Amino acid sequence: MKQKTLESLFHDGLRDIYYAERKILKALTQLGRGAESEEAKSAFQTHKEETEGQIARLEQIFEMMDKRPRGKTCPAIDGIIEEGEEILEEFKGGPALDAGLIAAAQAVEHYEIARYGTLKRWATVLGMNDAAQLLDETLKEEYATDEKLTKLADDDANRHAVAAE
Amino acid sequence: MKQKTLESLFHDGLRDIYYAERKILKALTQLGRGAESEEAKSAFQTHKEETEGQIARLEQIFEMMDKRPRGKTCPAIDGIIEEGEEILEEFKGGPALDAGLIAAAQAVEHYEIARYGTLKRWATVLGMNDAAQLLDETLKEEYATDEKLTKLADDDANRHAVAAE
Numbered sequence: 374m375k376q377k378t379l380e381s382l383f384h385d386g387l388r389d390i391y392y393a394e395r396k397i398l399k400a401l402t403q404l405g406r407g408a409e410s411e412e413a414k415s416a417f418q419t420h421k422e423e424t425e426g427q428i429a430r431l432e433q434i435f436e437m438m439d440k441r442p443r444g445k446t447c448p449a450i451d452g453i454i455e456e457g458e459e460i461l462e463e464f465k466g467g468p469a470l471d472a473g474l475i476a477a478a479q480a481v482e483h484y485e486i487a488r489y490g491t492l493k494r495w496a497t498v499l500g501m502n503d504a505a506q507l508l509d510e511t512l513k514e515e516y517a518t519d520e521k522l523t524k525l526a527d528d529d530a531n532r533h534a535v536a537a538e
Numbered sequence: 539m540k541q542k543t544l545e546s547l548f549h550d551g552l553r554d555i556y557y558a559e560r561k562i563l564k565a566l567t568q569l570g571r572g573a574e575s576e577e578a579k580s581a582f583q584t585h586k587e588e589t590e591g592q593i594a595r596l597e598q599i600f601e602m603m604d605k606r607p608r609g610k611t612c613p614a615i616d617g618i619i620e621e622g623e624e625i626l627e628e629f630k631g632g633p634a635l636d637a638g639l640i641a642a643a644q645a646v647e648h649y650e651i652a653r654y655g656t657l658k659r660w661a662t663v664l665g666m667n668d669a670a671q672l673l674d675e676t677l678k679e680e681y682a683t684d685e686k687l688t689k690l691a692d693d694d695a696n697r698h699a700v701a702a703e
Contacts, residue, residue: 377634378633379700382634382638382641447621449621451613452613452615452616452618453614455614467542468544473547476656479652480652480653482652483649484645484652486648487641487644487648488645491644491691523659527659531544535544
C-alpha cells in the first residue's frame with residue numbers, strides 16, 4: 374500500500390472541498406429561492422456567483438497537480454446542507470425564516486473557512502505557492518461573505534424575526 | 539400549528555449544539571488516543587476538558603429558559619466527525635496523521651464558532667443577556683482553540699508530515 378503522505382492528504386482535502394462547493398452551489402440556489410427578504414436573496418445570489426469562481430480555482434489546482442478534478446463525498450457538507458433544508462421547511466412562512474437561513478449559510482461559510490485555511494497551509498508547506506495563493510483568495514472571500522451575513526442578520530433578519538413576535 | 543419564532547429557532551439551535559458538544563466530547567477522546575505526537579494528544583485533552591464546561595453552560599441556558607436539556611440530532615456534526623474518523627483510519631501509521639487530525643478538529647471548531655456566534659446574536663436580540671454572556675464565553679474559547687490548533691499545525695504537524703516524505 375502506498376504510504377499516505379501530506380500530499381495525499383492535500384489531494385483528498387481538495388476533492389472533499391470540490392464536492393462540497395458543487396453541493397453549495399445547488400444549496401445557494403435553494404436558499405435564494407426560499408429567502409423572504411430581497412437583501413437575503415441578493416446575498417445568496419452574490420455568493421453563488423463567487424462559488425462558481427471558487428470552483429474554477431480548485432480546477433486550476435487539480436490541473437497544477439496533473440490530476441483530474443474529481444470530488445469525494447463529503448458527509449460534513451451533506452449534513453450542514455441538510456440542516457439548512459430542515460430550517461427552510463420548518464420555518465417557511467414564519468418571521469424567523471431568514472434568520473435561520475442566514476445561520477445555515479454561515480455554517481457553510483465556516484466549513485469552507487476551516488477547509489481552505491488548512492489547504493492553504495498544506496500547499497505552502499508542500500511548496501505549492503501558486504496553489505496557496507489561489508486558496509488564499511478564496512479564503513478571503515469566505516471571510517468577507519461570513520462578515521456580510523453577520524451584518525445582514527444583525528441589521529435586518531434577526532430584528533425582523535423578533536419584531537414579528 | 540404554533541408559529542415558528544426566533545425563540546423557537548434559538549431553542550432548536552441550542553438543542554443542535556447540545557447534541558453536537560456531546561458527540562465532540564467522544565470524538566476528542568478518540569482523537570487524543572489516535573494522535574501521534576504528545577503535543578496533539580495534549581491539545582485534544584485540553585479541549586475535551588473545555589468542552590465539559592461548555593456543555594455545563596448550555597445546561598444553564600436551558601435552565602434559564604425552563605426547558606429540559608435535550609439534544610436534537612445534528613447531521614452536520616455527525617458528518618464532520620465521520621470525516622475525522624476516516625482520516626484516523628486511512629492515515630494511521632503515516633507521517634501525515636496528526637496534520638489530518640488537527641484539520642478535522644479545526645472543522646469541528648469552525649462549526650462551533652458558526653453556531654455559537656449565531657446563538658449569541660439571537661440571545662441578544664431576544665433580550666436574554668445572561669445567556670448571551672455565557673455563549674460569548676464559549677465562543678471566545680472556540681476561537682482560542684482554533685488558533686492554538688493552527689499554531690500546532692504550522693509549528694509541528696505539517697512540517698513533520700512533509701519532512702517524512
